[in-house]
Amino acid sequence: MSHPGLFITFEGIDGAGKSSHIEGLAAAFRTQGRAVTVSREPGGTPLAEKLRDMVLSDPMDALTEALLIFAARRDHLCNVIEPALARGEVVLCDRFTDATFAYQGAGRGFDLGVLSTLERMVQTGTAPKADLMREPDLTVWFDVAPEVAAARLAGARIPDRFEAQPIEFFRRVAQGYADRAAAAPQRFARLDAAQDRHRVWQQLTSVFVRKGWLAIMVAAQKGPQ
Numbered sequence: 623m624s625h626p627g628l629f630i631t632f633e634g635i636d637g638a639g640k641s642s643h644i645e646g647l648a649a650a651f652r653t654q655g656r657a658v659t660v661s662r663e664p665g666g667t668p669l670a671e672k673l674r675d676m677v678l679s680d681p682m683d684a685l686t687e688a689l690l691i692f693a694a695r696r697d698h699l700c701n702v703i704e705p706a707l708a709r710g711e712v713v714l715c716d717r718f719t720d721a722t723f724a725y726q727g728a729g730r731g732f733d734l735g736v737l738s739t740l741e742r743m744v745q746t747g748t749a750p751k752a753d754l755m756r757e758p759d760l761t762v763w764f765d766v767a768p769e770v771a772a773a774r775l776a777g778a779r780i781p782d783r784f785e786a787q788p789i790e791f792f793r794r795v796a797q798g799y800a801d802r803a804a805a806a807p808q809r810f811a812r813l814d815a816a817q818d819r820h821r822v823w824q825q826l827t828s829v830f831v832r833k834g835w836l837a838i839m840v841a842a843q844k845g846p847q
């Protein structure tokens with residue numbers, strides 16, 4: 623049976639716990655016979671992964687940062703996301719453009735109008751319908767207070783350029799996500815990510831079951847390991 627492709631993104635501040643659920647969701651879709659591509663941003667192609675290394679480690683000004691992130695996104699869209707969607711796959715992407723509005727826009731204070739221009743430029747002309755701006759079919763937002771996220775991350779690993787930011791930065795990022803969700807409520811599903819892992823998984827899968835994308839049985843079997 624052929625399916626239309628599904629483009630699903632996962633967002634939240636560092637420490638929100640999204641990454642541990644993406645593989646579980648991929649396994650659930652595969653159990654149902656769907657082909658799944660799991661990817662991340664910045665990154666997902668050899669070029670975009672090089673850009674990721676630079677963005678996460680090298681000091682740079684805000685416009686340079688935004689341009690590199692969107693350059694990585696264009697390469698990722700053209701070479702991974704669009705081909706997978708054209709094959710009818712489920713694409714699960716750890717972060718996408720909402721992260722740019724939250725981190726570069728709200729967090730760093732970079733011009734939201736410029737980000738909107740770049741968003742349109744980079745996400746248009748990649749899909750089969752040339753005038754369509756590619757956007758996620760669903761964005762799962764792992765919403766958690768910055769204090770809770772910081773406690774989870776404390777001592778976990780060497781922080782990158784973003785993880786090393788003070789808590790005020792993450793308060794602005796969290797507000798940035800809330801603003802994006804308010805502007806496109808039909809695209810966003812908000813999860814209370816302060817709950818324990820199993821409850822977050824239940825919230826997550828119930829969103830997919832409600833949309834008719836996952837069977838209740840499969841959602842109940844799989845879960846974070």
Ligand code: TYD
Pocket residue numbers: 636641663664691716717718719721722723725726784785
């Ligand atoms: P993250 O997705 O949390 O990966 P990991 O779990 O390996 O740390 O890290 C990516 C970092 O990049 C995160 O701190 C947010 C940041 N980022 C931006 O600032 N803008 C963006 O557009 C994207 C996609 C990520």
